[in-house]
Amino acid sequence: MALPKKKSHLITVNDIVFRWLLTFRNDVLHLTVDPEDLDGQLLQAVFEPHDGYVRSHGGWERRTQRRQIKPSTVRRIVDHASANGWKPTEKCSTPFRIWAWDVDQIVPCSEDLPDDQIPIRDIASNQVCDLQFDLSLDSSWRKTLFGADVGKPFPLPNDYFALSDESRRHGLRYKVFNDGSADDWGGFIVFGIQSVDFPDVVAYATNNSSII
Template sequence: MALPKKKSRSITVDDTRYRWMVSIHQHVLYLTIEAEDDPGQTFQALFEPHDQFKREADENWSFHRQGRSLTPRDVTKIIRYGLANNWKPQSKGQKPILLYAWDAERVAPGAQNPDTNEVPLRDIAIEQVSDLRFDLSLDPYWRKTLFAAELFKRFTLPEDYFGISNRARDCGLHFAVFNDGYTECGFVVFGIESVDFPDVAMYTTNNPSII
């Protein structure tokens, strides 16, 4: 199915015309590209969207704008990347090619944000959750607590927990930890999630014989 002309844009790369469209679903930005004339195989690049938030007068944060922008120059790079990696835009009956975010970042990195009043809260939460995996895995108190905890019971980390960065603390972000079950070899899986962005969660396995 061809991209709708009202929602897509046209671009010419190396004498071939393409159409491209950007959409966002569940915190993922999708760039879809296809040949403009008689389209065949579709090419998609997926990115983290980098939502930007601003603090309101009541001290709460609200979504302000989308922090990532994709320019025609970025789209040109991605088209050439796709063509060099087996994308066949005129070929019928081919499954779409997906370029995932960790690859796409090398092709079209997110735009830098010059407005210091805007904060990428979700990005900060992702970075903090990743760091907390290691802090909690080495913390004797939380190891003992989570080994004995009821499955999936959430424990909110204190705001002054040493593993929480000043940046995350200043933004008022909160984090929870929980016992997420066991592996086949008997290790306990610790879950760490952002209270403010529940879809931001990471996991680490821990040996209960080591406190």
């Protein structure tokens, strides 16, 4: 798949010319790298923007995008992918993907936020990831979700023990739901945990319904 020349850029790494394109979808940054003039494997990397927010009209308004994608950033991603199995000179129908949690280790976000801004989406994302484990070990919630209709949301109480002080301080809200069974996991039930304030921030955990 050739990337459009408009809005894309060229970079040379290890004597190979690549074309790269950055897009913004669902509140995350998507980097696509395509070997120029080669029918090779695509590279796709997902970046959390780590934005700064302020309170506005009872909600949250984005003010600053901390994550800046520079040619040096692309170079580090290309170097990491090349050292970990990406084959830019070989044809492959499936892209080589690097997910946000790995990207943050490869290229940490070092930009600071103004004092009046809060990385509130990051707080919600971290909380949702933690809740995957806490809810899976909570026998009360396991019983509730195993017996629930698929997709029916349950608000997580503000005093739930596993909510972080930051979540409570900023009034972040979460809901949980039974997302149905996972056939690939032997019919285990999937719990969904979602941020109410940032609906795209959602995580899933598979659980054995024979164990409460």
